[in-house]
Amino acid sequence: MNSSASTKERILTAAEALFAQRGFEGASLRQLTAAAGVNLAAVNYHFGSKDHLVEQVFKRRLDQLNARRLAALKHFAGLQETTLEDVLSAFIRPALDLSHDGGGGLFMRVLARAFAEHDDDLRKFLSDNYGHVMRQFTAEFARLLPGLSKEELYWRIDLVTGALTHAMSGFGIIQRKNDVSEITHREQTAEHLIRFAAAGLRAP
């Protein structure tokens, strides 16, 4: 049908990689279209502008991430026997999975960049596509941590998010060693994150 679907997808994939490497301003459309093997004008034809392309790069991955997080949370929401670790797992593992399939761990780096860019339009876009998921998780955390005030809870979720973003985007000193498979490394990352975050959330 739409013979341009391939072109659009190629642009999106190349854009995700280049934005992660060079940033939104640092990656030019000429580098981007050359990497994708398409004509320079194709970006403006299919996406209207570079800014709209940036939004679509986010949308493609965030739709995945949100759906998976909510699906994972659904199994635990409101249940008596749910633990803090269960909810953290539903929050963390889809993000780690996302950075694994989809062609590489690039998107979380793009996301971390977006946080750092402090672009108001982009933040609003992220809030619109992200807000309801965060609210659901916050409600579940509140249920499992009844001793925390609302302010204290917001603070701690914020700090968990910081630790998550940091770890997932590969900022840190921790790198996968060659004798550890990527799946194993991902599992270890998830376990470290969940253990750390759960303890931080439960802090007296």
Added chain:
Amino acid sequence: MNSSASTKERILTAAEALFAQRGFEGASLRQLTAAAGVNLAAVNYHFGSKDHLVEQVFKRRLDQLNARRLAALKHFAGLQETTLEDVLSAFIRPALDLSHDGGGGLFMRVLARAFAEHDDDLRKFLSDNYGHVMRQFTAEFARLLPGLSKEELYWRIDLVTGALTHAMSGFGIIQRKNDVSEITHREQTAEHLIRFAAAGLRAP
């Protein structure tokens, strides 16, 4: 003496603010020099290039931050009665102070950007100016958390750093309210961070 000291300082201050707002690539030398009230050519005259200017922006603040952190740590290093919270305080409070004086909470945002940019040269520069401080703190954490393996300790320090950077750069949802003074807010931030990080580091 050096009548250009004023010009250099004005450039550095304006650069710090603009880099925080627009990023290293997004802030042009024309915006920068206009904000500083100096001639366009002054940047290349005093700093050689834009890249060198970026490095100097970091150096000016990191030298402060490193000195204050080490001075704060010195009071606790190796002492029997030192607590985890003491060391975390020595790590966290100088950073919060830095973002307070020096004309605004802009530098930590610049630092968070630098992490996100993944620029190898800049990361090497940061590592060279930062590494020995991190090693001293790591040694102290290891002393106070003898139950942790080296790998586990590295992981947790990495996660603490992520939470710290996130909170200090003002990413999160937490904003200072108008009825709270900045000093009070800074103190609350430090307490939340220390409580959360200490619990995360002590996780079973």
Added chain:
DNA sequence: GAATGGTTCAAACGATCGTTTGAGGATACG
């Protein structure tokens, strides 16, 4: 007061940016 060395200035340089244009190719339908 002429000369010196450090600093500032307006102007221009070539390169690269995002975007637009208009012609041409490809495919489907009458």
Added chain:
DNA sequence: CGTATCCTCAAACGATCGTTTGAACCATTC
């Protein structure tokens, strides 16, 4: 076959980028 629709392409547009240039300024020194 003719036409309409979607897409691709090379080329160019104006704007802005970091950097360089050479003249002017200004304090200090002989």
